[in-house]
Amino acid sequence: MDKIARVNMTERKVTVEPLPEKYKGKGGRWLSSLMVSDEVPAGCHPLGPNNKLVFAPGILTGTRAPNSGRISVGGKSPLTGGIKEANAGTPFSQQLARMGYAALVVEGLVTDDTRWLLKLDINGGELLPAEDLKDKGAYESGNLIWEKYGEKTPFVVNGPAGEAKMAMAGLAFNDPEGRAARYAGRGGLGAVMGSKGLKAIILDDKDAPGVKPHDEEMLRAGQKKVADAILSHDITKKGGGLNSYGTAVLVNILNEAGGFPTNNFRSGVFEGASKISGEALAEAAEKRGGAGTMGHRCHPGCIINCSTVYAKEDGSEHVSSVEYESVWSLGANCGIDNLDHVAELIWLCNDLGIDTIEAGVMLGVAMEAGLAEFGDGPKAIELLKELYKRTPLGHILGQGAQFTGEAYGVTRIPTVKRQGMPAYEPRAVKGIGVTYITSTMGADHTAGYTIAPEILSVGGSSEPLSTKDKIGLSKAFQQTTAFIDAAGYCLFIAFPILDIPSGFDGVVETVNGMLGTNYTGDDVTRIGDEILRLERDFNIRAGIGKEADRPPEFMRYEKLPPHNVVWDISDEELDSFWDK
Amino acid sequence: MEVTVVLFATLMRYHPQGEKNKPITMELPEGATINDLIERLGIGENEAKQAFIRHKSRPFDYKLEEGDRVAIFPPVAGG
Numbered sequence: 001m002d003k004i005a006r007v008n009m010t011e012r013k014v015t016v017e018p019l020p021e022k023y024k025g026k027g028g029r030w031l032s033s034l035m036v037s038d039e040v041p042a043g044c045h046p047l048g049p050n051n052k053l054v055f056a057p058g059i060l061t062g063t064r065a066p067n068s069g070r071i072s073v074g075g076k077s078p079l080t081g082g083i084k085e086a087n088a089g090t091p092f093s094q095q096l097a098r099m100g101y102a103a104l105v106v107e108g109l110v111t112d113d114t115r116w117l118l119k120l121d122i123n124g125g126e127l128l129p130a131e132d133l134k135d136k137g138a139y140e141s142g143n144l145i146w147e148k149y150g151e152k153t154p155f156v157v158n159g160p161a162g163e164a165k166m167a168m169a170g171l172a173f174n175d176p177e178g179r180a181a182r183y184a185g186r187g188g189l190g191a192v193m194g195s196k197g198l199k200a201i202i203l204d205d206k207d208a209p210g211v212k213p214h215d216e217e218m219l220r221a222g223q224k225k226v227a228d229a230i231l232s233h234d235i236t237k238k239g240g241g242l243n244s245y246g247t248a249v250l251v252n253i254l255n256e257a258g259g260f261p262t263n264n265f266r267s268g269v270f271e272g273a274s275k276i277s278g279e280a281l282a283e284a285a286e287k288r289g290g291a292g293t294m295g296h297r298c299h300p301g302c303i304i305n306c307s308t309v310y311a312k313e314d315g316s317e318h319v320s321s322v323e324y325e326s327v328w329s330l331g332a333n334c335g336i337d338n339l340d341h342v343a344e345l346i347w348l349c350n351d352l353g354i355d356t357i358e359a360g361v362m363l364g365v366a367m368e369a370g371l372a373e374f375g376d377g378p379k380a381i382e383l384l385k386e387l388y389k390r391t392p393l394g395h396i397l398g399q400g401a402q403f404t405g406e407a408y409g410v411t412r413i414p415t416v417k418r419q420g421m422p423a424y425e426p427r428a429v430k431g432i433g434v435t436y437i438t439s440t441m442g443a444d445h446t447a448g449y450t451i452a453p454e455i456l457s458v459g460g461s462s463e464p465l466s467t468k469d470k471i472g473l474s475k476a477f478q479q480t481t482a483f484i485d486a487a488g489y490c491l492f493i494a495f496p497i498l499d500i501p502s503g504f505d506g507v508v509e510t511v512n513g514m515l516g517t518n519y520t521g522d523d524v525t526r527i528g529d530e531i532l533r534l535e536r537d538f539n540i541r542a543g544i545g546k547e548a549d550r551p552p553e554f555m556r557y558e559k560l561p562p563h564n565v566v567w568d569i570s571d572e573e574l575d576s577f578w579d580k
Numbered sequence: 581m582e583v584t585v586v587l588f589a590t591l592m593r594y595h596p597q598g599e600k601n602k603p604i605t606m607e608l609p610e611g612a613t614i615n616d617l618i619e620r621l622g623i624g625e626n627e628a629k630q631a632f633i634r635h636k637s638r639p640f641d642y643k644l645e646e647g648d649r650v651a652i653f654p655p656v657a658g659g
Binding site (some may be wrong): 239245246247248250253258268278325451491492 | 601651653656
């Protein structure tokens with residue numbers, strides 16, 4: 001991975017350049033955030049000519065290190081106005097790495113209403129007209145790409161919401177079977193790609209040189225340690241919770257803990273939780289048969305296999321994947337306990353090309369505004385379809401929860417930095433609240449998943465309702481996460497490596513084996529902190545400083561049942577997050 | 581005393597009537613703990629990771645009270 005591809009949409013030109021010294025040894029979120037920070041003016045309009053999209057495989061992506069097929073996509077977010085990196089697990093990332101690219105940068109924009117497809121090869125490639133894909137759903141676009149360019153062609157596509165520059169649009173990468181369903185979903189990067197006139201990117205890996213580690217033996221030793229940890233830990237092993245029930249295995253435990261946001265964050269308990277849980281998904285897969293699958297994988301080399309395929313009553317495929325975040329946002333958060341309705345909502349999100357979390361938080365706010373009753377699945381489906389039609393209502397909803405709430409005068413808007421909160425109630429689980437509030441990304445659970453010790457008793461144990469030491473807890477998680485994101489590992493390796501020290505050693509060893517570095521455990525924290533601070537610096541330059549590190553006001557005065565608690569960590573404590 | 585138990589995920593196979601996540605009603609002696617209940621259900625050592633009563637995770641030596649509803653989980657995680 002020693003080169004960068006640049007596609008200039010203004011000039012419709014593709015060029016390849018050697019990787020500058022400064023960027024060597026970096027990957028994933030480390031590289032995407034660094035390049036955005038270096039090349040994108042912080043004050044630029046996210047949909048204007050000066051924003052860029054950076055695609056970066058992780059440091060280990062393309063190697064045989066388990067679960068290392070992540071791609072980071074960076075840019076200035078049209079949702080938050082700050083820096084954004086969203087990542088996804090997909091074969092696309094592995095191929096991009098094997099083609100020798102540390103990064104692919106999309107810059108400039110077309111000035112007319114045309115659509116383009118980038119066909120990237122090892123020498124650069126070309127921009128091809130893509131009028132045939134214009135305004136097509138992400139699923140259909142992916143199917144047409146495989147028909148035209150061959151099965152297994154790695155792709156990333158934009159859905160119609162991204163083409164319409166809606167701020168909750170994400171980017172859909174292919175899964176191993178060609179579904180446009182692996183999303184770099186958060187923060188509106190689909191709108192950025194839409195603003196540039198780029199509908200899709202495909203990879204032609206002819207004569208790809210592959211990935212060459214500095215020390216093959218060390219890499220292999222490290223990857224064995226990581227794999228052993230994954231396969232021996234109860235959560236990630238074959239037949240364990242994630243593999244058998246998918247990520248939605250979390251539904252019941254969060255609900256029992258009173259931290260499962262329900263009806264637009266009015267309560268921490270959802271009566272219909274069990275009906276949308278991982279257990280219910282597994283039961284449906286068993287009863288309905290056909291396409292229904294638990295233990296599906298998002299990319300080759302994944303040994304956890306937590307993805308799912310949900311089938312309709314007749315056994316035909318409805319949607320993949322049904323994740324915890326999606327059944328929560330489009331289910332509990334909207335009061336909907338019908339899994340078929342939730343599956344249809346997820347399918348619509350995937351086809352429109354929008355983030356399922358933001359979509360569900362937006363729908364919760366829309367219900368608050370009276371556009372539908374809580375629990376009304378068919379009406380929620382109708383509302384999402386407004387986005388296809390590009391009605392004024394569709395454009396309002398497509399801008400996400402904050403914008404929708406503002407348009408309708410709603411005060412209960414569960415966002416931070418204008419990004420919708422994920423599936424954990426910050427009033428009932430304080431550490432994750434600190435992550436939502438301080439993250440450079442806006443409300444984002446993956447940025448520092450303190451749920452592990454607070455709810456799951458993984459990596460130690462921390463009382464969820466207590467405010468004690470939550471700043472430090474979130475900070476440690478955010479730093480380590482940034483490093484995992486840089487390495488290209490799936491975040492779920494954190495569960496085993498938090499509990500099994502040799503697994504953690506293996507992560508460091510794999511990176512050292514790849515790069516020839518001598519990193520230690522301390523460097524994980526140091527590098528993670530460096531990444532967070534360069535993102536923070538971008539945000540400050542973009543006008544998003546500590547004033548934006550605040551919870552939505554209603555959480556300070558509305559008591560959340562069943563614990564009847566408010567947000568009670570002070571602003572001064574929140575500000576101390578960035579103390580060195 | 582009578583308590584209600586709900587089993588989740590991989591623990592559902594320990595349901596005495598094989599009804600997976602249907603609540604189980606159990607009669608236990610006064611002073612019984614979560615540990616006693618886990619043992620009574622035949623749940624293997626270290627298979628149960630957490631038990632929630634009234635929305636809080638309780639240690640396994642927690643003394644049960646009449647009418648308690650106990651939700652028992654194996655190790656789970658996601659995101």
